[in-house]
Amino acid sequence: MAKVPDFDKHTDYLDEIHENARKEGYIYRQAPTWKKNYFVLIDKQLKYYRNNKNMKNPMGKIPLDVYQNIYEKEDDDEIFFIENYDKNNKNSKIYRLKCDSAEERQEWINAIQEEITSINLGNNDN
Secondary structure (H helix, E strand, O other): OOOOOOHHHHHHHHHHHHHHOOEEEEEEEEOOOEEEEEEEEEOOEEEEEOOOOOOOOOOEEEEOOOEEEEEEOOOOOOEEEEEEEOOOOOOEEEEEEEOOOHHHHHHHHHHHHHHHHHHHOOOOOO
């Protein structure tokens, strides 16, 4: 007999994500072409999912509790970068992200910077 999925557990999980996320929404991620993914800023990470329907397992995570830079692309109002690197500055990874507008980009940058500040202060209460 096939196992019936427990939709209540999935709904509870989604409710927990939505309640605890600092910010969430769709952003384009360059990998290597631009792909639209659902991003959630939560738990010292920027997690991304294929969409906002199945959010049990993220496709990837951008850690925010390591050394990083966040910067805007000067000739494009919608693109920004997050660069993670190790303490020795030898290994780095650059995440290229694109929003639908300059205002949305600024909202994401502000939220990510707030999360990083919270991490650095040792207080990750959203």
